[in-house]
Amino acid sequence: MQRSGDHEVEPRRFTYARAVLPARITSVPLFRLAAVWESFRVALASLRANKLRTALTLIGIIVGVTAVIAVVTIINGLNATVAQTFSSQGSTVFTISKNPAIITSREDFVKFNRRKDVTHEDADAIARLCSSCWRVGIAANAIETVKFANQTAENVRIRGVTPITMFDIDGVSVDAGRIWTESEGDSGREICVIGPDMLKNLFQDAPPDQAIGKEIRIDGRPYVVLGVLEPLGSIFGFSRDNVVYIPYSTYQKLYGARRSLVVFIQVPAAEQLEIAEDQVRTIMRNRRGHALDDPNDEGFSLETQDVFLNLYGQATSNIYYVTFGVAFISLIVGGIVVMNIMLVSVTERTKEIGIRKAIGARRKDILSQFLIEAVVVTALGGAIGVGTGFGLAYVISALIGFPLLVSTLSAVLGVGVSSLVGIISGLWPAWRAARLDPIEALRAE
Amino acid sequence: MSEATLTLSPPENAITPQTTPLDGHDPSMLISMRNIWKTYQMGTESVHALHGVSFDIPRGEYIAIIGPSGSGKSTLMNLIGCLDTPTQGEYWLNGKNVSEMDDDELARIRNQEVGFVFQTFNLLARATALHNVELPLIYGGVGSAQRHEMAKKALGAVDLADRMTHKPNELSGGQRQRVAIARALVNHPSILLADEPTGALDSHTSMEIMDLFERLHSEGNTIIVVTHEHDIAARAHRVVSIRDGLIEKDERIR
Numbered sequence: 001m002q003r004s005g006d007h008e009v010e011p012r013r014f015t016y017a018r019a020v021l022p023a024r025i026t027s028v029p030l031f032r033l034a035a036v037w038e039s040f041r042v043a044l045a046s047l048r049a050n051k052l053r054t055a056l057t058l059i060g061i062i063v064g065v066t067a068v069i070a071v072v073t074i075i076n077g078l079n080a081t082v083a084q085t086f087s088s089q090g091s092t093v094f095t096i097s098k099n100p101a102i103i104t105s106r107e108d109f110v111k112f113n114r115r116k117d118v119t120h121e122d123a124d125a126i127a128r129l130c131s132s133c134w135r136v137g138i139a140a141n142a143i144e145t146v147k148f149a150n151q152t153a154e155n156v157r158i159r160g161v162t163p164i165t166m167f168d169i170d171g172v173s174v175d176a177g178r179i180w181t182e183s184e185g186d187s188g189r190e191i192c193v194i195g196p197d198m199l200k201n202l203f204q205d206a207p208p209d210q211a212i213g214k215e216i217r218i219d220g221r222p223y224v225v226l227g228v229l230e231p232l233g234s235i236f237g238f239s240r241d242n243v244v245y246i247p248y249s250t251y252q253k254l255y256g257a258r259r260s261l262v263v264f265i266q267v268p269a270a271e272q273l274e275i276a277e278d279q280v281r282t283i284m285r286n287r288r289g290h291a292l293d294d295p296n297d298e299g300f301s302l303e304t305q306d307v308f309l310n311l312y313g314q315a316t317s318n319i320y321y322v323t324f325g326v327a328f329i330s331l332i333v334g335g336i337v338v339m340n341i342m343l344v345s346v347t348e349r350t351k352e353i354g355i356r357k358a359i360g361a362r363r364k365d366i367l368s369q370f371l372i373e374a375v376v377v378t379a380l381g382g383a384i385g386v387g388t389g390f391g392l393a394y395v396i397s398a399l400i401g402f403p404l405l406v407s408t409l410s411a412v413l414g415v416g417v418s419s420l421v422g423i424i425s426g427l428w429p430a431w432r433a434a435r436l437d438p439i440e441a442l443r444a445e
Numbered sequence: 446m447s448e449a450t451l452t453l454s455p456p457e458n459a460i461t462p463q464t465t466p467l468d469g470h471d472p473s474m475l476i477s478m479r480n481i482w483k484t485y486q487m488g489t490e491s492v493h494a495l496h497g498v499s500f501d502i503p504r505g506e507y508i509a510i511i512g513p514s515g516s517g518k519s520t521l522m523n524l525i526g527c528l529d530t531p532t533q534g535e536y537w538l539n540g541k542n543v544s545e546m547d548d549d550e551l552a553r554i555r556n557q558e559v560g561f562v563f564q565t566f567n568l569l570a571r572a573t574a575l576h577n578v579e580l581p582l583i584y585g586g587v588g589s590a591q592r593h594e595m596a597k598k599a600l601g602a603v604d605l606a607d608r609m610t611h612k613p614n615e616l617s618g619g620q621r622q623r624v625a626i627a628r629a630l631v632n633h634p635s636i637l638l639a640d641e642p643t644g645a646l647d648s649h650t651s652m653e654i655m656d657l658f659e660r661l662h663s664e665g666n667t668i669i670v671v672t673h674e675h676d677i678a679a680r681a682h683r684v685v686s687i688r689d690g691l692i693e694k695d696e697r698i699r
Contacts, residue, residue: 034592038583045571355567358528359628360556360584362549438528442567 035365036372043373046345047380054377057341060334061381061421062388064327065414069389070396071323072410075316077393077402082312091270091305092134093169094277096122096263096284100301102311115299117260122287126263129283132276134268137166138248140261146202146244147217153201157243158218160251162186167193167245169264176208177227185247192216193227195243218244219254234401277302331418334381335425342374342429353433354441367434374426375419382418386411470537475635475667476502476525481534481544483520483690494520496690497534502669504635507662509678510671512687519640521687522671526561526638527554539635556585560629562639566621568613574600574624575609581632599631600624603657619650626657630666637661639670643677655680 047054099112120138127136142158161167164179180191194211203211208228215222223246232240248261267276281302288299346353353366361369390406397404470477483495494517502508512518523529524536527543530551536544539558546554560581561567568577578596587595600609603623613621622642629637639658643651659680662668670681678684679698686694 034583034586034589037589038580049571351567352569355569356580356584357552358526358555358561358567359581360552360632362552362584364549365584439523442528442563 035361036368039365039369039372040376042369043376046349046373047377053341054380057337057377058334058381058384060330060337061378061418062385064330064334065382065385065418066389066392067323067330068327069386069410069414070392071319072407073390073393073405074396074402075319076405076407077397078316080405081402082309092268092273093264093266094273094280094302094304096126096265096280097301097303098260100303101308111297112301115297116288118263118300119261122284123261123263125287126265126280126283130265130276130279132267132272132279133265135165135169135264135266137169137264137266138162138261139166139170139264140248140251140255140259142251142255144219146198148198148202148214151202151204153198153242155242156198156218158251159243159245160248160255161245162248166264169266172229172232172245174227175230177212177225179227179245180247186249188247188249188253190221190223190250191226191247192218192223193229193245194225195229195241195245196231197239197242198244199228201242216244218246221254273304277304331421334378334418335421338374338378338422339425339429341377342370342426343432345373346370346429346433349433350436350441350444353436354438354444357436357438358442363434366436367430370430370433371423371426374430375422378418378422378425379415382415385418386414389414470535471501472537472540473503474501474537475504475506475539476500477535477537478524479535479537481521481524481531481536483517483524483529484532494690495524495531498687498690498692499534500685500692500695502636502667505662505665505667506683507658507668507681508670508683508685509681510669510685510687511673511675511678512693513673516687517690518671518673518687520690522638522640522669525636525669526559527551552584556581557632558635560626560632560634560637562622562625562629562637562642564641564644566613566618566625566645568621568624568628570613573610573612574605574616574627577613577624578628578631581628585632595631596627599627602630603627617650618646619653622646622650622654623657626654626661630661635667637666637668639668641672641674642670643672643674651677 096118098115098118103109103112123136123138126133130136139159139161142160143155144158146153146156161170162185164182164185167173167179174193175196177193179193180189184191194216196208198216199206199208199211202216203214211225211228214225216225217223223244229241229243229245234240265276265280267273281298284300284302285298353361356366356369390404390411394404470479478501479499481495481498482493485492485494498517498521510518510521520529524531525538527538527546528551530536530546531544534544535542538554541554541558543551543554555561568574569580572580575593575596578599579592582592582595597606597609600606603626605620605623605627608616608620608624611620613624616624622645626637637658642658643654646654655677658668658670662682668681670677672678682699683695683697685692
């Protein structure tokens with residue numbers, strides 16, 4: 001505004017330039033844009049001119065952003081896996097067992113071992129008395145070596161189940177063949193339904209139907225394969241398909257009735273879970289009485305999958321905290337490095353600042369030049385960190401086997417936060433540059 | 446061009462002798478300085494670099510300011526170039542009172558009214574000749590297409606149309622100084638202010654640069670050369686001699 005006013009009263013000017021060149025351009029509102037673009041050019045040129053220094057400056061920022069991006073991406077992938085895994089059984093299932101799934105102390109271990117075993121009779125009582133329960137089943141696990149012809153599969157989970165609705169409670173279904181009938185299951189015959197890993201390990205990846213009717217050996221005893229299950233995939237690198245289901249009656253013949261088992265209870269809908277839990281708890285308390293030494297112990301463990309989810313949530317939130325701590329520290333260190341380098345850069349370029357000021361750069365032009373330079377460095381570091389973070393997450397997801405979920409938000413945040421670090425650490429050096437006296441700055445060498 | 450001929454013979458009464466006290470600034474003058482003092486604080490001691498300097502420069506003049514080192518010549522140049530403001534006194538440049546402006550206003554005046562030519566050229570080493578010449582236009586807010594156009598013409602005017610993409614270290618001293626002159630002229634300033642413009646050049650190149658100044662003057666530009674060399678000063682039409690912070694002599698030699 002002021003400029004155009006000046007132009008009105010400007011006296012006639014008879015210069016060579018006026019005769020040859022277009023009239024002098026007065027300031028336009030876009031003024032800033034040209035200077036900002038100049039700042040970008042200068043910033044990029046100066047980063048290019050000092051490649052090694054730029055690289056060293058970037059390291060702190062890169063490490064911080066890489067850590068956050070990798071961990072966030074990995075945990076997002078794990079979350080997706082966990083959510084999918086547990087929803088296949090669903091939040092309608094809970095269990096009664098002697099020991100809880102997670103024992104955190106030696107004292108607890110001793111305490112739980114003094115409890116009575118959970119038995120078939122307990123399961124029958126629950127099935128009979130619990131009105132809100134939909135399905136009640138029994139499962140017990142053993143780890144065995146399984147053989148077919150000259151092929152061997154180690155560490156296979158042998159799962160003895162009854163009744164056959166236990167397949168539904170487990171959320172598995174057959175891909176080929178069939179599951180055993182109720183009467184077959186009660187007869188104690190050597191029959192089984194195998195997980196898809198058995199195809200791979202025993203049948204050289206043959207199609208599922210080729211395994212039907214074959215005889216595999218579990219702990220030396222022959223079992224006829226009735227069906228093959230659909231794959232469930234793996235979680236945290238552990239396959240959920242490395243399993244052989246056998247009838248519980250057969251399992252009992254192998255391992256005896258004295259092993260503790262787990263009662264699985266399913267309700268028709270999640271809303272009934274609480275009522276069913278209360279009923280089952282009452283039934284079990286009546287059956288156990290308070291016969292134990294410890295009056296505070298009920299003598300059994302009732303668990304939903306929340307236990308796993310809670311433990312998992314706790315573990316991942318700890319990982320989050322540690323990672324954000326690491327990232328925070330490396331961003332602070334990175335910021336200090338950037339500030340230091342910017343101060344060096346201002347000192348080195350005092351002459352340049354003098355020249356720019358002499359030909360008309362204002363304080364904010366110089367300020368924005370160095371701020372932009374600091375932000376370009378840190379944003380570049382952030383972008384590289386986002387790239388390496390996703391790369392790292394990709395490698396780990398490929399190794400462990402979970403989906404790679406690339407979150408745009410974390411990428412934007414990674415670059416955004418590092419740019420913010422650039423602004424904060426560039427502010428003081430840029431301010432120093434902007435305040436330089438042009439005469440003294442021009443004298444610098 | 447018909448307008449430009451008007452300035453070829455500046456008015457005879459342009460020079461006011463130092464001995465006559467001047468009251469108020471003269472609005473007809475491009476530069477009007479009145480009783481300018483510049484005092485530096487050196488510890489507890491005050492050092493007066495200029496003690497009450499007054500003079501006028503009309504539009505279109507070619508003037509040399511000459512004086513030994515320590516005479517206050519550089520201080521005067523910094524004031525004329527709006528790099529600094531006087532401790533006391535009034536400085537009017539192209540109808541504007543510069544003596545009371547703040548940093549950013551001075552920057553704007555330098556951008557629009559002053560074209561600097563330095564002894565050591567002061568080009569940006571990493572930028573091409575063209576980009577160096579564009580720089581004042583960038584800070585003046587000129588759009589890129591127009592900027593290129595103007596910078597190219599300015600380089601053409603100093604016969605460097607074929608060196609536009611060269612960086613300073615790919616140019617000779619004389620060429621660098623011509624890039625600097627193109628940069629000084631590109632924004633059509635009121636004054637071209639040269640500080641020892643031939644100080645870093647050999648005598649042959651020095652003469653070329655001085656010939657260029659002469660041509661630019663004949664084309665209507667107001668040129669102020671600050672120097673300690675008498676033969677450089679002798680190329681001007683008027684010579685102001687500074688000694689001990691005062692104007693010692695102010696004479697028209699052409």
